[in-house]
Amino acid sequence: MASLRAYRRFVVVCWRFLPLVWSYARDRRRFLLVGGRRNVSTERQQRRAKRLVDNLLTLGPTFIKLGQILSTRPDVLPPVYVDELTQLQDRVPPADWADAREVLEDEVGPVEQAFDAFDTEAISGASLGQVYTATLDGERVAVKVRRPDIEALIEADLRAIRWLLPVLLFFVDDSRAFSLRNVANEFSTTLREEMDYSREATMLTEIRANLVDDPDVVIPEVYEERSGERVLTMRYVPGTKISDTAELERHDIDRTAVAETLERTYLQMIVTDGVFHADPHPGNLAVQEDGTIVFYDFGMSGRVDAEVQDHIVDFYVAVANQNIESILDTLIEMGTLSPDADRATMAEVMELAIADARGEDVEQYRVQQIVSKVEDTMYEFPLRLPPNLALVLRVATVVEGVCLTLDPDFDFITVATDYLGEQGYYERGARQLLTEAGDQFEASARSSLRLAPKLDRMLNRLDRDDFYVRAAVEDSTGSLDALAKRLVTGLLFGAGAVSTGLLYVDGAETAALVVGVATLGAGLLCWRSFRHRRGGRTTASLAPGRGER
Template sequence: MVLNAFGSPHDLKRLAEISATLIRYGFGDLVQRFGLENAASKAGRILRGKEAPDTAHLSPAERLRCVLEEMGPTFVKLGQILSTRIDMLPPDYIAELETLHDKVATLPYEALVAEVEADLGYRLTEVFAEIDKTPLAAGSIAQVHRARLLSGEAVVLKIRRPGVRRVIEADLRLLMHIAHFVAAEFEDAHRFRPEEIITEFAKSIRTELDLANECHNAERIANNFRDVPHIRVPRVYWDWTNEAMNVQEFVSGIAGSDLTAARAAGLDLRLIAARGAEAVLTMMLEDRFFHADPHPGNVFYLPDEQLVFIDFGMVGHLSRRRRDELVDLLSGVVQRDPEAVTEILLKWANASLTENQQLEERIEGFIERVHGVPLKSLNLSALALDLVGIMREHDLALPPDLTLLIKAFTSLEGMGRQLDPDFDMASAAEPFLHRLILQRFSPKELVRLTGKGLADGVDLMAHLPKDLKTLIHSVQQGKIKLGIEVQQMDNFLTRLDRSITRITIGIVIAALTMGSSIVMTVSGIELPVAVSVFAMMGFFGAVVGGVWLMYSIWRSGKG
């Protein structure tokens, strides 16, 4: 495979820089393996005059961390994501990647704002009364400065580094080529879905590049907590916010990492830990839209144990289906149901039960080990990592959309234990799980699921003639080859007829149930006796039809 087939000179230059960095840290074999020979020849010129780092005392995991840091923002962010993938990497690599941080020098204010002012069409000094040219913080994507509006309000300006988008886009193209190469050349790599990982990662980092999108995320989470007085999110000033710069309220509080100052201010750290856990669990499990990096650097403490969350560049979204699967998995652990837990893990990994018959035995041992242990003694993050470790032993991988959730959950428990050594994540999560389980079986949810099933059934029946016609047409054109023995045809048609009959009866049962329910739940109206009798007959017919349908399915399965 040749990765050097990049069109733009900038891409070729970036390839040479990356190749040079890999060679300096002893990864020259990867340069050759990935087909970067042409870039490596150009890298020789870059390497001249550069002092080679002393890597003799570094472990392979430390060398990987160092090379990712030096290769820049894209690879730092990728390493941070990979630090959550215990299903992919050994523990020593995970521990090392968790220490990854951006090593970037601050830019002079004048160099930083030139690109932004060109986009805006005016100078920032025209809309801000003052701007502190000394940065508050500097990251690989943006730099933060204090400022004051003409109206006197204190704000912070988060300004994107010039040229960073071009560098990241070149890196993403390279990473996708590598993902294609790994998927094609290494058979075992398919279970990790490398192309999906890079696709998800590219989507995440491109979103993070849009600084206006961070403000949309902030406002969405602020709206979810509008009735919670002890949770705050800085206000956004949209008049001066765009893709390359956002303007948010400046909040003067105690940094989440400064526990000494928090104690000196008389804050109750146990209460802060409880409130922080409740807020993040609410985002994850109820709102299903969460801050994906809730570490102490992204939190401030205010008087009366208020918490201010900042930096919503990295957020996660959990689908309703995935959230329900997580609840089912935890319920399976609590109820000692290894079969249910195994089924969910195999579903996540797109694997079949027959290929992993020993997995259920390992899950059963895991459940027995944690069952009966007091909640306070459980470390949920460690348990989650143990469970993923079991998946790794059986060549199973997590779906990419769960990586941010694991990262956020681990960060949350770590922050909670810093604030309160006795912090109990299991007890904090327990009421959320109880509520979600009850919601799954509430009348409202059952009506929603019934309606969805009815709609799906009607849709299936409506499209069935057209789908059959398309299928027959494809067979006639020779696009589909069917081999059916003549003596089996009667049996095949009989089974098809039974299947269609069952689908029809299922739709009728759903319609009777919903119709009768609507009639019987009408309030404020005295219904005629005939209508009530009709509704009861509908319920009776649905029950009879359901019993017949279940018996028919059981009998055919037995046969």
């Protein structure tokens, strides 16, 4: 039964997606196997991106989540698609209360016994779950319930995606195929994590503990005795939607202060704590009358290891100092920029990004514009993004968008620079720089002491005509071997084509057919060798040696 459902979903998914895949393949090669690239206008790309979003919404929960994952992967899709997918909202009508009640009672027991009162009208509905309000021990609580029978649908969809992946890989180049495999591998894990409300409760509790001393932030506590894998019960904390600027104005709330609090909170979560709320769209953020920010929905959350945290700090410091070379070095170390990219071109891109973002005030440049430029470049130089780093990039852009909604003149970089200074990251960087400089000086001194006798020996050998240089070609990636195959298959194809023509003219049709088939095979091998380019490069190494007398 499960396999039959998966087959049915596979057919539906193919029907929805293959026209888009076909168009994309023809953009790369006009006649699929031959021909140059097609020029596709931005308007046409936007129409395709909107059609992609519509298809994802039609296909349901799994594909809505897939679209949200793809919105964090500029190494897979062009910027136009990423922008459109970023707007994908996970809001659908709630399921019937009778079905949701079965899920709730399987986890926490009879509703009348588990809660003092329960409102059966859902206050929000999403693709994976829906939220109700109830009363527990005199306190108002929010109860998040997983959608009934969602597990079977998601498992069928994941199986259909695995079957569809080889078809998609056939139409894309090798580097994009690598990224697609990466997305497919991490997607099923991410989706299952978000379905597990016990994991969400753990992440929420950890983030709340990290921010418990911050009076400007509220994160609702979890009622563990009324929670489980499919149900999450939290304290209900009301507030005004953070993007409702008119209502914030009516309550006389300082919107600039709210924006600064929001950015500082995310900087603490990402740079200091290493665990963060990863879905900061306005529907998950509210503001109370005293300006306190309330965070909802921790289903999408992530962790950042210490190495990535250091790279993020280095990136912000480099941007604040307008040090283009340091920005490029940091992006390469983070894995968001290919080491093979043209540094001169990339430096120009970054300089233009910063200059374009500054405006009239030198200090007014925005991370979102810089990241957007980098994302454009990443699509031209495909690479593999670490999943949590992709989430961090998305969070940074979405948070800045929310801050600019609150205050159009908000200076994202200045707030980040001030926060890093207050936390002592600049001092730590200076101490690290001094330590590295001391180590380098010591190493240089030791090398200088060893250099003199080696130089003396080399000069003696030169004086005795006993010195030569041995050259070795290193071809670890097989580039020379590939070049040789291209030459051989190309020569065979050319010779075969001429031979086929001569044999056919001479009347030896059978021989011409045999030679023609062999020539076609050689031509296909030659074409394949050009299509599947190898990475890396061929290098030559030089080594001194002693000659034989």
